Amino acid sequence: MKITDNIKTVQGISDKRAALYKKLGVESVGDLLTHYPRGYIDFTAPVEISACEVGEYCVICAIVKKKLSPYIGSRIPVYKLILTDESEEILCTFFNSEFSYNKLILNKEYIFYGKINGRPPRPYGTPLLGGELKEIVNPLFILTDDPNKLLPRYRLTAGLSHAIVSANVKNAFRLIENTMFSDLPCEILEEYSLMPVGQAVKNIHFPTSMEEYRSAKRSLVFKELLVLQLGMAIIRSRNRKLTGTPMKDYDISPLYKTLPFKPTKAQVRSVNECIADMKKRVPMNRLLQGDVGSGKTLVAAALAYYAHLNGFQTALMVPTEILAKQHYKTLNGFLEPLGIKCTLIIGGLKAGEKKQVYSEVMSGEASVIVGTHALIQKGVVFNSLGLVVTDEQHRFGVGQRSELISKGHNPHTLVMSATPIPRTLGLIIYGDLDISLLDEMPKGRKPIMTYGVGTDYRERLYRFIIKQINEGRQAYIVCPLIDEGVSEKTSAVKYYNELKEEWFGDIEIGLLHGRMKQSEKDEVMGLFKSGSIKVLVSTTVIEVGVDVPNATVMLIENAEQFGLSQLHQLRGRVGRGEEQSYCVLVTDSKSPYTKARVDTMTRTCDGFEIAGEDLKLRGPGDFFGSKQHGLPMLKIADMTEDNDVIIETQDLARSIIKNDPDLRQSAELRELVAELFKDSNEYGYN
Numbered sequence: 001m002k003i004t005d006n007i008k009t010v011q012g013i014s015d016k017r018a019a020l021y022k023k024l025g026v027e028s029v030g031d032l033l034t035h036y037p038r039g040y041i042d043f044t045a046p047v048e049i050s051a052c053e054v055g056e057y058c059v060i061c062a063i064v065k066k067k068l069s070p071y072i073g074s075r076i077p078v079y080k081l082i083l084t085d086e087s088e089e090i091l092c093t094f095f096n097s098e099f100s101y102n103k104l105i106l107n108k109e110y111i112f113y114g115k116i117n118g119r120p121p122r123p124y125g126t127p128l129l130g131g132e133l134k135e136i137v138n139p140l141f142i143l144t145d146d147p148n149k150l151l152p153r154y155r156l157t158a159g160l161s162h163a164i165v166s167a168n169v170k171n172a173f174r175l176i177e178n179t180m181f182s183d184l185p186c187e188i189l190e191e192y193s194l195m196p197v198g199q200a201v202k203n204i205h206f207p208t209s210m211e212e213y214r215s216a217k218r219s220l221v222f223k224e225l226l227v228l229q230l231g232m233a234i235i236r237s238r239n240r241k242l243t244g245t246p247m248k249d250y251d252i253s254p255l256y257k258t259l260p261f262k263p264t265k266a267q268v269r270s271v272n273e274c275i276a277d278m279k280k281r282v283p284m285n286r287l288l289q290g291d292v293g294s295g296k297t298l299v300a301a302a303l304a305y306y307a308h309l310n311g312f313q314t315a316l317m318v319p320t321e322i323l324a325k326q327h328y329k330t331l332n333g334f335l336e337p338l339g340i341k342c343t344l345i346i347g348g349l350k351a352g353e354k355k356q357v358y359s360e361v362m363s364g365e366a367s368v369i370v371g372t373h374a375l376i377q378k379g380v381v382f383n384s385l386g387l388v389v390t391d392e393q394h395r396f397g398v399g400q401r402s403e404l405i406s407k408g409h410n411p412h413t414l415v416m417s418a419t420p421i422p423r424t425l426g427l428i429i430y431g432d433l434d435i436s437l438l439d440e441m442p443k444g445r446k447p448i449m450t451y452g453v454g455t456d457y458r459e460r461l462y463r464f465i466i467k468q469i470n471e472g473r474q475a476y477i478v479c480p481l482i483d484e485g486v487s488e489k490t491s492a493v494k495y496y497n498e499l500k501e502e503w504f505g506d507i508e509i510g511l512l513h514g515r516m517k518q519s520e521k522d523e524v525m526g527l528f529k530s531g532s533i534k535v536l537v538s539t540t541v542i543e544v545g546v547d548v549p550n551a552t553v554m555l556i557e558n559a560e561q562f563g564l565s566q567l568h569q570l571r572g573r574v575g576r577g578e579e580q581s582y583c584v585l586v587t588d589s590k591s592p593y594t595k596a597r598v599d600t601m602t603r604t605c606d607g608f609e610i611a612g613e614d615l616k617l618r619g620p621g622d623f624f625g626s627k628q629h630g631l632p633m634l635k636i637a638d639m640t641e642d643n644d645v646i647i648e649t650q651d652l653a654r655s656i657i658k659n660d661p662d663l664r665q666s667a668e669l670r671e672l673v674a675e676l677f678k679d680s681n682e683y684g685y686n
Contacts, residue, residue, distance in 0.1 A: 388412070
């Protein structure tokens with residue numbers, strides 16, 4: 001058997017079960033073996049039955065004292081046993097599991113794990129035993145002499161259980177040799193005290209002790225992060241070709257002097273970091289990462305001014321026409337007083353306008369060109385493109401940034417993102433970019449007052465919104481769905497109609513959702529921005545982009561449906577003006593996960609703190625950006641726990657690449673990197 005074989009070659013995996021595994025992204029034997037446990041049930045420390053608290057999950061070591069007659073009624077069959085240890089007896093109940101009932105042998109000792117209930121009900125015709133017996137329902141169990149007392153818990157889908165996955169993994173290991181796993185070179189394994197990967201994979205599934213588990217995990221995390229760091233280092237070095245746009249030192253203080261406000265220290269620092277890059281012989285390749293409203297556009301303006309002083313053009317590409325118009329207006333306001341011509345290229349230009357704009361770009365008359373993906377059309381020919389800026393790059397298709405860059409001679413590039421992410425994750429997602437942080441908000445910006453409430457507050461919220469509108473303000477109402485369907489979650493269309501008919505009367509309400517044409521979205525957002533629409537009912541399409549300083553209320557329905565960073569992005573649509581703004585999260589969910597998110601949102605407006613909490617709650621696999629940016633997904637490394645290994649593997653990767661830039665001297669490492677990055681075409685590794 002090979003690790004590339006279909007999982008149906010493993011004993012116990014039928015076509016039906018293979019279809020279930022496919023939902024988890026598990027299709028090959030290798031996928032199955034690297035479907036690592038998310039945690040373990042620890043059978044090594046059982047407690048006495050008398051010490052078990054009702055409502056808690058407990059591990060007990062007990063003898064099967066008595067097997068009661070099964071109750072086979074019209075509903076599901078019920079199987080009951082009496083277990084005992086030296087302290088007390090407990091009732092053990094299995095629903096619809098004759099297999100488990102038969103597997104337990106009288107007078108034999110086992111270790112059980114399950115939830116402890118109080119005195120069981122008396123439905124099934126069985127007399128109540130022992131008066132006040134506790135009960136353990138559908139427990140997992142192993143023999144007391146089982147060497148694997150850490151039972152793996154896996155990511156599952158309906159139809160698969162931890163026991164099924166564990167059994168399938170065991171069957172796969174019976175047919176595969178450790179040597180079939182690609183491994184790190186022996187000298188690295190020895191120097192860093194790592195297990196061979198085959199042994200580590202087996203031990204991560206079936207550790208005999210926590211020490212063995214920790215050693216196996218560290219070995220696998222080290223390998224995964226080292227290979228990732230090597231791949232990113234190669235990508236970085238390949239992007240470091242000599243630039244065709246070398247720039248000299250110029251004074252940009254005239255820009256700062258024309259501003260009606262003082263730039264923040266973070267803005268000045270970020271501008272200086274970028275200019276230092278732009279004076280080098282290799283192109284700048286930098287991420288400008290800042291919270292909503294932190295002033296990224298001013299940084300872009302300063303760099304465009306610097307490029308202009310050096311005789312080069314700047315292109316700024318954004319995802320939507322209305323956002324392009326907004327950026328154009330802002331940049332023009334910054335740069336026109338300095339004699340710099342800005343122009344706008346969007347799909348909606350008329351033939352005559354397009355001809356004139358194209359001519360201005362080709363001649364060099366236009367120094368700063370703002371636009372959508374229309375910038376990459378063949379007719380757009382730059383005179384001297386020296387700086388490419390993309391805003392919210394994840395909103396573009398694969399390769400569009402590269403197409404724009406190809407219109408210059410290795411120009412400098414800046415990627416701007418309003419999605420704060422922890423630095424450790426940033427080093428992975430944006431591994432080919434240097435990072436500048438706007439971690440300071442402009443002075444005078446009022447924090448957005450944020451509240452979490454239940455649906456019983458709706459009427460009060462509507463009255464509050466009407467009060468704000470009567471005072472000349474505007475409001476957003478965000479819903480997670482477009483139409484009513486099988487879900488009971490609030491629908492934007494239904495909600496819009498109800499508000500229009502029942503609450504807001506003559507107040508102008510707008511509707512915005514992803515199924516509308518782009519021209520329709522732009523029209524609605526334009527009316528909202530101009531103030532014609534007072535209340536905008538929308539899905540998350542307003543998450544990134546348009547600045548409406550007059551909007552002071554953000555009401556988010558079914559807040560449990562949104563991720564923490566997404567909630568923060570939505571909140572950032574208000575609080576852009578001088579008036580106090582409010583964000584209200586509406587949810588009736590009582591889940592600890594929802595409570596943790598709402599508590600975080602009401603506690604802080606710091607996007608970087610929120611990003612850290614989001615990473616803890618969701619893990620790096622689900623965090624924004626990993627798939628969108630074309631990087632391989634991490635299967636076992638954890639950005640919140642493995643910082644030491646990240647630093648260790650970064651240092652080792654730098655050392656290896658310094659001596660062997662393309663890994664020509666290490667076939668093992670080159671093979672591992674090629675395998676990990678095989679689907680990452682956007683990053684050009686092959």
